[in-house]
Amino acid sequence: MRYMTIYKSVEREAPPSQEHIAAMEKFIGEISAAGVLIRTDGLLPSSRGARVRLTDDGKLTVTDGPFTESKEVVGGYAIIDVSSREEAIEWTKRFLEVAGSGESEVREMYEQPAFDVDPTQPSLHNTASRR
């Protein structure tokens, strides 16, 4: 099973300390050595990003960062292969211990299952055909 974990925290001004970076590298080493980590990246400050929104009435707006109106912003993500939701949660706990206060969303990624696709569910099919 593949999960994406999305880490949100209060945006920190200061760059991470050497100690913090070393601890994170150690954790990434462990989760890679366990054959679990598929990919992970940290994100640069939101001041370098933007939010693009489409409203119900079809209006597109672009708001430049930083996202000062949000308490917590996405700071990074990981894609992991695990055998259960609980395992994804366990790895996420360990990640948070290293990453520091904040919240991780743990979400199963849609993967075309071999057989249990219900062909009567159009939403799944639309997703599948767009891949």
Next chain:
Amino acid sequence: MSDVNSAIDAVWRIESAKVIASLARITGDVGLAEDLAQDALLAALEKWPQSGIPDNPGAWLMATAKHRAIDMHRRSKLLERKHEQMVPELEERQELSVSDLDTALDDDIGDDLLRLMFTACHPVLSTEARVALTLRLLGGLTTDEIARAFLVPEATVAQRIVRAKRTLSEAHVPFEVPRGADRDERLSSVLGVIYLVFNEGYSATAGDDWTRPALCEDALRLGRVLAELAPTEPEVHGLVSLMEIQASRLRARTGPKGEPILLLDQDRGRWDQLLIRRGLTALARAEQLGGERGPYVLQAAIAACHARARTADETDWERIVALYDALAELTPSPIVELNRAVAVSMAYGPATALELVDALQSENALKNYHLLPSVRADLLMKLKRFPEARGEFERAASMTRNSRERALLLERARECER
């Protein structure tokens, strides 16, 4: 299952191999190590629902198992005189384990895991036993999960594991990473076991499912772990590359009704680019390490040719034929020849390939291999020899034990009637 119990399962999945590997080094006995680790798991299942899961659950499991080992050793001291030949060695190990337990447990965990892999795949064991033991000890799978994956009764798997542990102990298989001349052969046994698990998931040999992706994931995970443990072995990266690239096609090779979709008919937009990239990276790593390309590196290079082609028409078939030539020279086998023939048909036309396939007809090893008539049928069809093609598809259908594949082959036989 309660939340705590499934959380304990998750911890077990992550930690069990490390706990077993460390204990196996201390006790010198893989079977005993697993029993002790299981005791620790039972203790956790008893304790954690009340106390909550400890901050460092892995260390807790390790410490608990370790204490059991020491208790047991103390108790067994009473029996020492009866086992005099065993005592000195065990004693020495135990002294070491009691004196600097924690450092010993932490430091060499990678080495211990590697030792455990080599031991679980020891040639003294049958292939089935190696597979069961590897999934159990290193993959953290339960006996029941292994049984379901291989469609055999749980009792059979349990039996296999018990017997395997006994065999290892009776044969006095040392808990070590083999060195010297032995190493290559032993490594190829480890790689063979992992690839066998992967293949059983990738094209299930029996049953109603064409693929069982969970097994592929287990094998991939083991392969990635091995690549971290033995980073200088090109064949390890070759195997990982091969599995990553093949797994990238998992969701494209099954249709909405569960029917198989063959490589050249797959919607390449559905290939998993993340896994392809990992596969190509692993292949590059293997090639950087240099040396003569081994069978897994060659197979990975073939898989990479497909992965790099954006459409089936863009496939570099001539390169694939050349890679198969190298593979056939290195590991001559009728199955490699058959695959080579398929590549030849794409590169140089079906008539040339049919000659190669016909030459394989008398191979004993392919007597029950459904892909021989299946490939032959395909070539005959391309040559517009429809009645012969139909007969061969039907023959192939009668030979496969996978119902999805059978349906596909019968469908193709019907196409020949037009």
